Amino acid sequence: MAADLASITGMTTPTGLLIGGQWSAGKAGTIPVIDPGTEDSIAEVANATPEEAVEAVGAAYAALPGWAATPPRVRGEALRRAYELMIADADALARLMVLENGKALKDAKAEIVYAAEFFRWFAEEAVRIDGIVKTAPSGANRILVQHQPVGVAVLVTPWNFPAAMATRKIGPALAAGCTVVLKPAKETPLSALAVAAILSDAGVPDGVVNVVPTATAGPVVSAMLADSRVRKLSFTGSTEVGRVLLRTASESIINCSMELGGNAPFLVFADADVDAAVEGAMIAKMRNGGEACTAANRFYVHDAVADEFTQKFAARLAALNVGHGLDEGVDLGPLVNSDTRSKVAELVESATRDGGRLVLGGHAPDRPGYFYAPTVLDNVPATAGILGEEIFGPVAPVVRFTDTDEAIAMANATEYGLVSYVYTKDLRLGIQVSEALESGMVGINRGVVSDPAAPFGGVKQSGLGREGGHEGLLEFTETKYIAVDW
Secondary structure, three states: OHHHHHHHHOOOOOOOEEEOOEEEOOOOOEEEEEEOOOOEEEEEEEOOOHHHHHHHHHHHHHHHHHHHHOOHHHHHHHHHHHHHHHHHOHHHHHHHHHHHHOOOHHHHHHHHHHHHHHHHHHHHHOOOOOOEEEEOOOOOOEEEEEEEEOOEEEEEOOOOOOOHHHHHHHHHHHHHOOEEEEEOOOOOHHHHHHHHHHHHHOOOOOOOEEEOOOOOHHHHHHHHHOOOOEEEEEEEOOHHHHHHHHHHHHOOOOEEEEEOOOOEEEEEOOOOOHHHHHHHHHHHHHHHHHOOOOOEEEEEEEHHHHHHHHHHHHHHHHOOOEOOOOOOOOOEOOOOOHHHHHHHHHHHHHHHHOOOEEEEOOOOOOOOOOOOOOEEEEOOOOOOHHHHOOOOOOEEEEEEEOOHHHHHHHHHOOOOOOEEEEEOOOHHHHHHHHHHOOOOEEEEOOOOOOOOOOOEOOOHHHEEOOEOHHHHHHOOEEEEEEEEOO
């Protein structure tokens, strides 16, 4: 099967554990990697045990002093080389991602470019870890502030963006001088292993980056967090799992960054350019097939433009070509697994029971693979259960409103607060609404907000800390204050 994988992607992908610069088969057998578009196994990847994960922590700890002492320019140049290697291998990496994740090839190619950009951005940020020197107000001494690497970092990434979520954490960690152990999602370990191999080829020393795929994430991550050598946890995933990891990390007072669930509102006001709003909705909802924490989850559309918006949006979705991500011209691939498809189907059924009107889709095609048809629901009641769930699929529930304050209140009526989208021609209104929305990020007349140069993160139950931007670098540092008298 590995040979078949190489023939399809055009690259050889490691399938073992990476610990201390050595690839190994592991002691607990393998994990099958399933192609969501065919439901066939495409590879077998080593399955790490808790003991092997702790061994990886040891390798990262041994490599930490040397990497932390490496000049920032040298660390940055290694990341820059990794960026160039990723771009050179972009087509092969994208095809690999399609096979394990299911997304359309054009989405996978876009992700590889986005993922590589984190290495380029943090290659530049590595030399910008600034400190402060100032005189104490009393005049008695100087205040010297430094930012030092936090130490060994455990990185836990999800399946929906298997390359970008790895590079968004590895990039700033390495730039800051930290060493890492990456635990990728069991559904999509191949992209993470490929990124690790690229970092090795780029000259990152053995032990600085370690990767431990596993089918038993709970015990493996818990074992690492119980190790006193681990000083940082960076997790992207569900709020439910995030709560569990925060409790576990609290036992050792581990520095935590959490990028958790979302329930993004997409607000379209009466004066909005409806065609632009539809275009933005296509990106905000359908990027990655809706399997994104930033995906527009609830569409609040002013009654004056709701008919036009819904009809045009449904027409655009109906024109999408659904199929295996590697097939020519495919716009929308399958969902990642059968459980995700079942959840999406149940949410659509509940929305129609709650009074929503099915405009488009609402079914799973009769074919192999975990496909679900693009779906639009109109006149969904503000109390419908689907509005309280992260859909993670190609489903758009439309709620109508007539009052701005009402729209803001509905948008904020969630425990999540990751991102919001606002469409209006009135910049004053757009800024006022953005300031009133309880989310860490807002896109005004834009269907995408993610940018390696910008601080990505949420409020409320959507997480702690920021990734990307200069803030993402500081997440992997500790602040040290030194009182000096000279």
